[in-house]
Amino acid sequence: MATTRMACPQMGDAKRVTGMLETAYRYLIDHDRLVFFGPDSRVLGGWREGN
Template identity: 85%
Template sequence: MTINVGAALVGVAAALLISACSSAPEKESAGKAESTTLSGPLVEQRWNLLLVGTDERVSLPATPFFQIGRDGQVSGSDGCNRFTGSVKLGENQRIEFSQLASTRMACPNMEDAKRVTDMLDTAYRYLIDHDRLVFFGPDSRVLGGWREAN
């Protein structure tokens, strides 16, 4: 059985676009207390990179991945360097990565590693469909896809 992953991501993207277009981006309320414990399907799960954009594969020494802890910390690898940072999850599948810091090893194809971290920096919303995670930018453009690690 052949699965067209790019077409599947575009289909998932269309479903989220309908949802995202029906509501304006929400602003965080200044008086709202921050939750220090995260939960949900994104948390405490390793996510391996599947695609950048809707169909581009990257060529790196190792598979890029990330994992979000209950404490709101994210850690992973861009395929070359390890990174850590913070993540906030909000209503309507809102996600925001911040304070990303990484090691600075020289690796072949650094442009692809940068594309992975740029995807995290730009992620605005997410959608989970079975074992797939798709990130979208603020303009609702598909930034890339990840697969749940077994």
């Protein structure tokens, strides 16, 4: 996955999301939420519709 400064001006957020996607073991879609889990079933992060 790649990011650019033009597409993602807040590079700290881009690095956090990229790291989360690289370590995600599984994901769950629940209504308006997308949640990523690590291999130990710990929540890594996610998104909610409109964020």
